[in-house]
Amino acid sequence: MKFIAKTLYGLENVLAGELKMLGAAGLKIANRAVLFEGNRELMYRVNYCARTALSVLKLVDGFMISSGEDLYRKSSAINWSSFLDPDTTFSVVSVVNSKLFTHTAYPGLVVKDAIADHFRKFTGRRPSVNTSDPGILINLHISGQYTDISIDSSGVPLYKRGYRQGNPEAPLNEVLAAGILLLSGWDASVALTDPMCGSGTIPVEAGMMACRIPPGKFRKEFAFMKWNDFDASLFRKVKDVSDGMIRKPPVRISASDISEKAVKQSFINIANAGLADSISIEVSDFRDLRPAGKEGFLVMNPPYGGRLKPGDLKELYSMIGTTLKHSYPGFRAWIITPGRELLADIGLKPRSKQVLFNGSLECILAEFELYAGTMKHRRAVKSS
Ligand SMILES: C[S@@+](CC[C@H](N)C(=O)[O-])C[C@H]1O[C@@H](n2cnc3c(N)ncnc32)[C@H](O)[C@@H]1O
Numbered sequence: 001m002k003f004i005a006k007t008l009y010g011l012e013n014v015l016a017g018e019l020k021m022l023g024a025a026g027l028k029i030a031n032r033a034v035l036f037e038g039n040r041e042l043m044y045r046v047n048y049c050a051r052t053a054l055s056v057l058k059l060v061d062g063f064m065i066s067s068g069e070d071l072y073r074k075s076s077a078i079n080w081s082s083f084l085d086p087d088t089t090f091s092v093v094s095v096v097n098s099k100l101f102t103h104t105a106y107p108g109l110v111v112k113d114a115i116a117d118h119f120r121k122f123t124g125r126r127p128s129v130n131t132s133d134p135g136i137l138i139n140l141h142i143s144g145q146y147t148d149i150s151i152d153s154s155g156v157p158l159y160k161r162g163y164r165q166g167n168p169e170a171p172l173n174e175v176l177a178a179g180i181l182l183l184s185g186w187d188a189s190v191a192l193t194d195p196m197c198g199s200g201t202i203p204v205e206a207g208m209m210a211c212r213i214p215p216g217k218f219r220k221e222f223a224f225m226k227w228n229d230f231d232a233s234l235f236r237k238v239k240d241v242s243d244g245m246i247r248k249p250p251v252r253i254s255a256s257d258i259s260e261k262a263v264k265q266s267f268i269n270i271a272n273a274g275l276a277d278s279i280s281i282e283v284s285d286f287r288d289l290r291p292a293g294k295e296g297f298l299v300m301n302p303p304y305g306g307r308l309k310p311g312d313l314k315e316l317y318s319m320i321g322t323t324l325k326h327s328y329p330g331f332r333a334w335i336i337t338p339g340r341e342l343l344a345d346i347g348l349k350p351r352s353k354q355v356l357f358n359g360s361l362e363c364i365l366a367e368f369e370l371y372a373g374t375m376k377h378r379r380a381v382k383s384s
Pocket residue numbers: 168169170171172173195196197198199200201202256257258259262284285286287301302303304316
């Protein structure tokens with residue numbers, strides 16, 4: 001079987017690494033997606049265990065088209081009876097980037113007609129369309145003449161882990177938070193803190209990684225559970241094996257925020273993820289926070305707008321730089337923000353920078369290596 005795992009821009013390589021670890025073969029990196037091959041068990045495992053996948057699509061067919069009629073002909077030739085029956089509701093979602101069509105919604109209607117006509121021809125009945133809660137969610141992707149038709153095995157996107165409660169201000173997408181942690185190379189062998197935790201997405205994702213809690217553990221449903229071929233005992237086996245690896249956190253994970261409301265919100269999410277005993281959390285201004293040990297990772301997502309005035313933001317980012325420099329020598333810091341100019345206000349030279357997207361918002365993830373004294377002094381100490 002061929003699959004397409006979708007992800008956020010910039011996380012393709014870390015997703016490919018995860019898929020490989022989970023047993024996927026034939027990996028191919030695409031834009032915001034990774035193609036892979038495997039069986040039904042792997043599809044269940046990727047849905048349950050991949051931290052940086054947004055959804056997993058099972059490829060039904062891929063072909064070239066020259067017109068709308070050609071799309072109808074080729075999608076009519078698919079053996080739709082092996083995926084659904086006249087009693088299964090379905091919906092077609094399309095992403096179209098092609099000069100062949102002036103209306104982007106039209107190709108989706110063509111495929112919908114092809115499916116309905118297939119069933120009318122062979123059974124005299126046709127399945128109904130249900131866009132809000134379909135039994136089968138069909139994805140149509142057209143780029144130029146290239147056309148892929150797939151079935152979404154995830155349903156509700158996988159970043160909806162099931163632990164988040166409330167409506168926090170500017171939360172990070174869970175897949176992005178997990179992706180940042182994987183990009184940072186943090187392997188739960190040193191302490192990690194998020195000193196501006198907001199609703200706690202970074203510490204919760206870090207805690208789940210450290211404790212090996214599968215990201216799908218708190219989800220009630222995956223789309224594949226509604227498929228005709230759903231194998232409940234195989235999925236139970238996948239869950240039991242993955243859940244059997246859950247362990248206590250091997251390192252200290254901590255979180256803090258200046259806002260009491262944010263800390264309360266974080267605490268609820270941390271508890272919902274079963275991490276109440278694994279993550280410590282407190283109300284604190286970052287400028288007053290001191291590390292518990294001599295090394296570790298700081299991963300943070302400072303404010304970039306909202307109620308703060310530009311002058312206050314400049315001062316906040318400059319305070320972040322000063323605090324990192326004076327209180328955190330020996331640490332590595334990863335900061336994500338859409339405020340490119342604000343990063344310069346930190347006043348430290350990033351070791352690396354990378355573009356990522358939080359939804360449609362372009363952000364920069366900057367890495368800082370913190371050491372005592374100047375870089376020149378450090379080089380001299382290293383070489384002596
Ligand atoms: C963009 S939000 C973080 C969102 C978080 N990553 C999430 O997923 O919910 C920035 C947070 O920084 C906190 N903050 C602002 N100034 C701070 C300071 N001086 N010390 C600690 N936290 C601060 C805010 O209260 C806010 O919760």
